[in-house]
Amino acid sequence: MATQKPKTVTLGLLQHACSGKPESNLKKTLAAVERAARDGAQIICTQELFRSQYFCQSEDHKNFALAERIPGPSTAAFQKLAKKHKVVIIASLFEKRAAGLYHNTAVIIDADGSLLGIYRKMHIPDDPLFYEKFYFTPGDTGFRAWQTKYAKIGVLICWDQWYPEAARLTAMQGAEILFYPTAIGWHPSEKKEFGVNQHGAWEIIQRSHAVANGCFVAAVNRVGLEQPIGGDGLEFWGQSFVAGTSGQIIAKASTGKEENLLVPVDVAKVDVTRTHWPFLRDRRIDAYGGLTQRLID
Numbered sequence: 001m002a003t004q005k006p007k008t009v010t011l012g013l014l015q016h017a018c019s020g021k022p023e024s025n026l027k028k029t030l031a032a033v034e035r036a037a038r039d040g041a042q043i044i045c046t047q048e049l050f051r052s053q054y055f056c057q058s059e060d061h062k063n064f065a066l067a068e069r070i071p072g073p074s075t076a077a078f079q080k081l082a083k084k085h086k087v088v089i090i091a092s093l094f095e096k097r098a099a100g101l102y103h104n105t106a107v108i109i110d111a112d113g114s115l116l117g118i119y120r121k122m123h124i125p126d127d128p129l130f131y132e133k134f135y136f137t138p139g140d141t142g143f144r145a146w147q148t149k150y151a152k153i154g155v156l157i158c159w160d161q162w163y164p165e166a167a168r169l170t171a172m173q174g175a176e177i178l179f180y181p182t183a184i185g186w187h188p189s190e191k192k193e194f195g196v197n198q199h200g201a202w203e204i205i206q207r208s209h210a211v212a213n214g215c216f217v218a219a220v221n222r223v224g225l226e227q228p229i230g231g232d233g234l235e236f237w238g239q240s241f242v243a244g245t246s247g248q249i250i251a252k253a254s255t256g257k258e259e260n261l262l263v264p265v266d267v268a269k270v271d272v273t274r275t276h277w278p279f280l281r282d283r284r285i286d287a288y289g290g291l292t293q294r295l296i297d
Contacts, residue, residue, distance in 0.1 A: 004268040009150045011177070011216075011265060012041025012087075014050075015240045016258040017224030022051045022066060029091075030077055036260045037085035042111075042150045045090040047222045047240075048158050048183040049104065052094070054222075054236075058229045059134040067096035071115060075107050083113030088148040090155055092181040095120070097137075104136045104157055106181055111149040119144060121157040122166060129187065129234055132159070145173035151267050158182045161206055161219070165291065171213035172280070176270045178209060182221040185236035199237055203249075211247040214273035214280075216265050218242045223256050245273035 014032045018025050029050050036044050049055075051074065055063040068074060074093055082089045088111050095105035095118075104121035120139030124132045143166055145154045154175030160166045161180050170178060184202060186195050210217040220240045227233030241252040242263040251263040274280060290296045 004272055006266045007268045008264050009177075009267050010040050010042050011218050011242060011261075011263045012036035012039075012044040013218060013220045013240045013242070013253065013261040013263070014044065014046050015221060015223060015238055015253045015261060016047070016050075017236075018050060018053050018222060018226070020053055020228065025051045026074060026077070030081060032260055033078070033081050033087075033089065034085070036262065037081070037087045039260065039262055041087060041260070041262050043088040043090070043148065043153065043177070043179075045179045045218060045220045046092050046181055047220045048092045048181040049094055050092060050222070053226045053228050054183045054234060055228060056132045056135060057129045057226070057234060059131050060229075063135065064096075064102065067094040067102050070095045070097075070105060070107060070118060075109075075115065078107065079109050079113040079115065082109045082111060086111045086149075088150060088153070090153075090179050090181065092157065094135075101137055102135055103139060104132065105139075106155045106157060108146050108148075108153070108155060110146075116146045116148065117141075117144065119155045119157070121160060123159045123163055125159045143169040143173070145170055145175040147174075151176045154178045156180050158184060161202065161209075164205075164209065164212065167209035167213055167217075171209075171215055175213075175215060176267050177216040177218060177265070178213075180206065180217070180219045182219055182240075183236065184221060185234045188225070188232045188235050191235065199239065203239070203241065207243045207247040207249070210243040210245060212279060214245050214277055215270055216242060216244060216267075218263075223254075223258060245269050 095103040126133040154170035223238040
């Protein structure tokens with residue numbers, strides 16, 4: 001098998017619990033970025049909507065006050081750290097685009113502090129305690145990849161994880177690493193019966209994106225039990241992980257511990273994998289027109 005000179009890049013996945021105080025959460029996340037950068041991380045990714053507890057457990061107009069402009073104060077704070085430490089940062093924010101128009105958005109900041117662009121979450125769920133359609137307009141940026149100082153990356157967000165089309169369209173633009181900022185967990189009352197299968201499905205689908213596209217996948221999840229509206233709340237299952245180009249788990253964080261997961265990856269393996277497993281070559285693009293339909297009868 002042909003080989004290429006290794007090109008090692010260290011990923012930093014920030015896994016932690018969130019309080020009900022946005023400024024404290026921002027301060028905590030910025031401190032985690034600092035630690036990850038000092039420890040050698042070069043591309044650092046936050047978990048989804050890290051500035052607050054997962055407010056989508058209810059439909060409450062008061063929660064729109066959590067949103068912010070992009071660029072704005074949080075974006076500027078991350079840009080400052082990116083420039084200071086020469087790191088790439090992916091930060092997940094609740095974006096107020098205009099009055100009555102809100103998005104679940106990730107900002108992509110290069111190692112010189114420049115804002116490369118944004119990705120707005122395309123797939124918006126609506127399930128018990130995940131009432132995101134109340135808050136978020138579906139994204140209109142399309143699926144994108146950005147050439148950063150260290151690697152070409154794609155960014156998708158949480159519910160996007162379940163869609164192979166999203167991963168494929170991002171990888172087709174040359175993304176070597178797919179990042180998925182995430183907020184997912186168990187309904188405590190369902191955990192005993194469904195918990196193992198729910199988590200297993202979440203991990204398997206993302207590992208499959210790595211296999212099908214010959215790229216790395218990094219999923220970043222939060223931890224902790226959050227009960228902002230009372231009741232059982234949601235128990236976030238953590239277990240942030242990085243999968244290699246054959247879908248293998250390279251590293252995984254714990255179920256409940258706050259930690260920065262630092263993972264070196266050899267980006268040169270993307271070219272090698274795609275050459276020896278040429279799924280992109282053998283795609284029958286002439287036969288896939290049905291994918292643009294809702295259902296084929």
